[in-house]
Amino acid sequence: MPRIAILEDDPLVGRRTAELVADGLAHETTLATSPAQQAAALDGAAAVIVGASFGGRPLAATLAAAREPDPRRPVLVVCASGDADAIGAAAAAVGPLAVVTRPVQASELLPRLAAALERAEQARTIDELTRQVEVRDRALASTRGQAERATAALASTSTELATATERLVVAEQLAAVGRVVTGIAHELGQQLALVGYAEALKTRVAEDPELVELADVIVGAQRRLLAMVDAIRDFTAGPEPALAKEPVDLVTIVDDALALLRHDPDVRRRQVQRIVTGHPLCLAHRGKLAQVVINLVHNAALATATGAAIEVAVREADGGLAELTVTDHGVGMAPAVVARLGEPFFTTRGDRGSGLGVGICRRIVEEHGGALAFSSTLGVGTTARVTLPGLVGVGA
Numbered sequence: 001m002p003r004i005a006i007l008e009d010d011p012l013v014g015r016r017t018a019e020l021v022a023d024g025l026a027h028e029t030t031l032a033t034s035p036a037q038q039a040a041a042l043d044g045a046a047a048v049i050v051g052a053s054f055g056g057r058p059l060a061a062t063l064a065a066a067r068e069p070d071p072r073r074p075v076l077v078v079c080a081s082g083d084a085d086a087i088g089a090a091a092a093a094v095g096p097l098a099v100v101t102r103p104v105q106a107s108e109l110l111p112r113l114a115a116a117l118e119r120a121e122q123a124r125t126i127d128e129l130t131r132q133v134e135v136r137d138r139a140l141a142s143t144r145g146q147a148e149r150a151t152a153a154l155a156s157t158s159t160e161l162a163t164a165t166e167r168l169v170v171a172e173q174l175a176a177v178g179r180v181v182t183g184i185a186h187e188l189g190q191q192l193a194l195v196g197y198a199e200a201l202k203t204r205v206a207e208d209p210e211l212v213e214l215a216d217v218i219v220g221a222q223r224r225l226l227a228m229v230d231a232i233r234d235f236t237a238g239p240e241p242a243l244a245k246e247p248v249d250l251v252t253i254v255d256d257a258l259a260l261l262r263h264d265p266d267v268r269r270r271q272v273q274r275i276v277t278g279h280p281l282c283l284a285h286r287g288k289l290a291q292v293v294i295n296l297v298h299n300a301a302l303a304t305a306t307g308a309a310i311e312v313a314v315r316e317a318d319g320g321l322a323e324l325t326v327t328d329h330g331v332g333m334a335p336a337v338v339a340r341l342g343e344p345f346f347t348t349r350g351d352r353g354s355g356l357g358v359g360i361c362r363r364i365v366e367e368h369g370g371a372l373a374f375s376s377t378l379g380v381g382t383t384a385r386v387t388l389p390g391l392v393g394v395g396a
């Protein structure tokens, strides 16, 4: 129940006002008849009724004291009914609806007091609602921030997904190409066997050197095509379940390969230097690893001029690794070419290349638990480096 403070010099008028308030609105009252009692009366009051000249002081001073703890606390000013100046000043300070004339009438005082209390209550409600709206605004702003962050995260996830999907599509396409190519290679191999009849024809036309030469061209082409079909088969066959491996000296594998390469016309016209600074042992499939050396040396030969040197080196590298390098001082490769090495069918040799050599080498090396890396400078040369896990203490 709100309590009303009454500041009124005249005790009779003050009590009369208090009675009106108590009877009409059932509000408690506290009466101050001098400025000395003012503070106690005002303390905790919901509204204040003041005499216009309370304590002989200017109205502004009394109003300031009445509104001191809460500028919204309603204040009614009581003026002598004939004092037009006082009524005018009071109306200017608190508004005409908060001015009451003396002698105080219930019909005038009570509705104005009730209205003032209601306005104050409404103001408090509006304040509270405004505060709640502000709290909600802040919550909304932070929710919006979270939503924006979540959206950004989602966008980046979706980009990643798109990239992954793209890669998957490419992988799928490559796999499909692989299947088609395997079929074609099979068919080609069978048809190519028939081309072998050119060999038989040669004996029949032995007396015509021109026809013999043409037959030789056909036989040569058949051999090259069969080799290509073999390479494609090797590439698309996928890893063998388990290579039969044995402990071997990497040097003997290099020697196997170099012996075979003596029959390769491209390699024969280059200076192959064998540099052995160690005999690392590894667990290897001799034939497969020899194929790696053959491919790498053959690539080196095609990248160099006739008579150029190609170095094939074997050594024991740090960490118990067996290392084989094939170095040429040929045309070298641009970084974009190095990046694509091992990609199926990637070749810069047009009809002469299959673009399968490096991919096959890499797969064989990886089947041995090793790695194949290239370092190359355009116009300077290339080094292909095979590293394999060494076999420590076996046969040493």
Ligand SMILES: Nc1ncnc2c1ncn2[C@@H]1O[C@H](COP(=O)(O)OP(=O)(O)O)[C@@H](O)[C@H]1O
Residues within 6 Å of the ligand: 299, 300, 303, 328, 330, 331, 332, 333, 337, 341, 342, 346, 347, 348, 349, 352, 353, 354, 355, 356, 357, 358, 359, 382
């Ligand atoms: N030693 C090298 N020097 C320069 N380029 C090379 C060398 N080795 C490989 N390359 C490049 O890599 C490509 C792919 O090689 P490879 O997979 O063996 O296929 P291919 O020899 O059939 O073209 C070659 O076409 C060539 O451009």
Ligand SMILES: [Mg+2]
Residues within 6 Å of the ligand: 295, 298, 299, 357, 358
């Ligand atoms: Mg090659």
